[in-house]
Amino acid sequence: MPGVRHSLLIPGASASQVNGIYHVPAPPLPFGNGYRFPVRLAPWCKELRRLQPDLIEVGDPYLTAWAALEARRQLDVPVIGFYHSDLPLLVSNRMGSWFTPNVEAYVSKLYGHFDRVLAPSQVMADKLRRLGVENVHVQRLGVDLVQFHPDKHDPGLRRELGIADNSRLLVFAGRGSREKNLPVLLDCMQLLGQPYHLLLVGSNMPAGVPGNVSVIDHFCPPDEVARLLASADLLVHAGDQETFGLVILEAMACGTPVVAVRAGAFGEIVGEQCGRLCLPNDGRAMANAVREIFDSGVRALGSQARQHVERHYSWDNVVNGLLQHYQAVLGHSLPVRAHG
Numbered sequence: 001m002p003g004v005r006h007s008l009l010i011p012g013a014s015a016s017q018v019n020g021i022y023h024v025p026a027p028p029l030p031f032g033n034g035y036r037f038p039v040r041l042a043p044w045c046k047e048l049r050r051l052q053p054d055l056i057e058v059g060d061p062y063l064t065a066w067a068a069l070e071a072r073r074q075l076d077v078p079v080i081g082f083y084h085s086d087l088p089l090l091v092s093n094r095m096g097s098w099f100t101p102n103v104e105a106y107v108s109k110l111y112g113h114f115d116r117v118l119a120p121s122q123v124m125a126d127k128l129r130r131l132g133v134e135n136v137h138v139q140r141l142g143v144d145l146v147q148f149h150p151d152k153h154d155p156g157l158r159r160e161l162g163i164a165d166n167s168r169l170l171v172f173a174g175r176g177s178r179e180k181n182l183p184v185l186l187d188c189m190q191l192l193g194q195p196y197h198l199l200l201v202g203s204n205m206p207a208g209v210p211g212n213v214s215v216i217d218h219f220c221p222p223d224e225v226a227r228l229l230a231s232a233d234l235l236v237h238a239g240d241q242e243t244f245g246l247v248i249l250e251a252m253a254c255g256t257p258v259v260a261v262r263a264g265a266f267g268e269i270v271g272e273q274c275g276r277l278c279l280p281n282d283g284r285a286m287a288n289a290v291r292e293i294f295d296s297g298v299r300a301l302g303s304q305a306r307q308h309v310e311r312h313y314s315w316d317n318v319v320n321g322l323l324q325h326y327q328a329v330l331g332h333s334l335p336v337r338a339h340g
Contacts, residue, residue, distance in 0.1 A: 004323075007051055009044065009064070011036035022047060033203070038063045045070050053077060055326055061087050061110055069113050078329040081114035082139070083107075083124055086243050093179055093241075108132050115329045118322075120244040121265035139325060142318035143249040143309060147222055150255035150306060152230035161214050167197045168294060171232035171256075173225050173247050174239075176204035176217075181261075184238035187283025189213050192290060198236070201228055230254035233298050234290065240264060240280040249313050252305035257298060259289045274305040 005020070012023025013036070024043050026036040038044060044067035048056065056072065057080045058065045065081065072079045088103040108131040111117050118139040119125040125136045158165055170189075174180055182200070189198045190210050198213045200206075205217045220228070225247075229235065235251035240263035248258050248269055258275035260266040270277055276293055279285040293301060 007053070009047060011038055015043075022051075038067075041067050041070060044068075045074070049074060055080065055330060057082060058114070059084060061085070061107060065110055078115040079113075080116045080118060080325060080329060081111050082118045082120075083111065083128060084120060084243065086124065086127065086241065089241055104131055116325060118325060121268050123265050123268070124243050137325060139321055140313065140318060141244055141246060141249070142313050142315040143246070143253045144222075145253055145310060145314055148226045148229065148250045148253035150230055150302075152223075152226040152254060154227050154231045157228065157231040161197070161199065163197050163214075164195065167195050168234075169232045170196060170198045170234045170236050170290065171201065171228055171251075172198065172236055173201040173220070173229065173250075174237075175202050176200070176206065179239055179241045181238035181240060181281065182206055184261075184281055184283050184286060185236055186210060186213065188236065188238075188286040188290065191284055191287040196290065199228065199232065201225065225250065226254060229256050232256055234259060234275075234293055236286065236290065237261070237266070238280070238286065242266060245269060249309055253309045253313075255302040255306045257293060257301035257305050259286060259293060261286070271308070273301070274308050275301060 007020050007022060009022045009024055011026035014023065014025055016023045024038065024047055026038040029035045029037050041063060044064055048067065048071035052075065055078050056068045058068045059082050068079045087107055088100050091103045092100050111128060111133045117128060117133055117136045119128060119136055120139065120141050122138055125138050128136045158167055158169060163169070172185055176182055185198060186206070186209060189196065189212050194212060196212060199216065200209070200213060201216045201220055203217065203219050205215045209215060229251045233256070235248065235256050235258045237245065237248060237258065237260040240261050242264035244265050245260070248260060248266065251258055252274055258270050260270050260275065260277055261280040262277040263280045267277060276289040278289040
């Protein structure tokens with residue numbers, strides 16, 4: 001974008017820079033599948049001082065957030081905090097609710113320091129406000145409308161899966177973590193039976209599945225995910241703790257309607273013209289919603305879903321909204337050098 005220079009700082013094995021992406025040394029997480037976790041403030045503060053940004057956006061609530069706040073003190077620039085993950089809920093799921101009050105206090109303290117706080121959904125913005133965080137604004141995420149497109153449809157996918165051409169193919173793509181509630185999807189498939197077939201895509205998927213379920217138990221690159229989403233009739237999602245649900249947008253961009261649970265941020269994304277919402281943690285309710293989608297005309301809903309995403313979730317729209325937040329904290333609307 002003319003007049004804007006954006007630098008991305010991420011953890012890496014060693015210090016490097018390619019096309020505005022800066023790797024800052026950080027150790028790997030044990031059993032973290034390649035993820036790295038910053039443990040020292042100094043390298044991040046040093047890189048921020050070297051870049052001399054006009055504005056800093058923070059994307060996580062850990063050490064890098066405190067590095068950004070320290071850089072603000074040294075450079076006298078505003079810092080925006082983007083609250084992507086529901087940290088108290090995440091910790092509660094992993095360690096029990098005993099830790100929740102401490103984590104909520106941490107989130108309230110950290111995000112209270114930022115000049116502006118962004119949340120990807122109204123649900124998340126409301127949670128932050130209940131914790132006492134002020135100056136919270138909703139900033140939707142976007143989807144790549146070229147990469148995720150109905151043209152990625154592959155008529156050979158059913159043959160590849162060994163299922164009939166007239167099978168009603170459902171798909172779920174994501175991590176097989178507990179909060180995704182995959183047992184609900186498996187219950188749903190047992191109730192639906194043939195000709196419905198579910199494809200589970202992602203790491204840590206269950207091994208014991210009904211006969212009308214196939215599994216791709218590994219991470220797939222975006223182009224492959226786009227092919228699978230565009231080649232399915234319907235995306236199903238039983239996760240009831242989603243802060244946004246990007247895979248739902250990706251499916252809709254591929255012209256694939258959605259059945260999801262009425263929980264988290266899904267109610268803000270999935271309307272009647274794009275799919276159906278059902279009761280959480282209820283395989284029968286999901287099965288009924290799936291049947292209703294096919295009775296309503298799955299192709300027409302898919303076309304409407306694509307149009308909805310084009311209107312509201314293109315990256316052009318999202319970036320324009322983000323720049324308005326940048327301009328608000330900078331106090332002017334002139335082109336700036338923006339770093340994230």
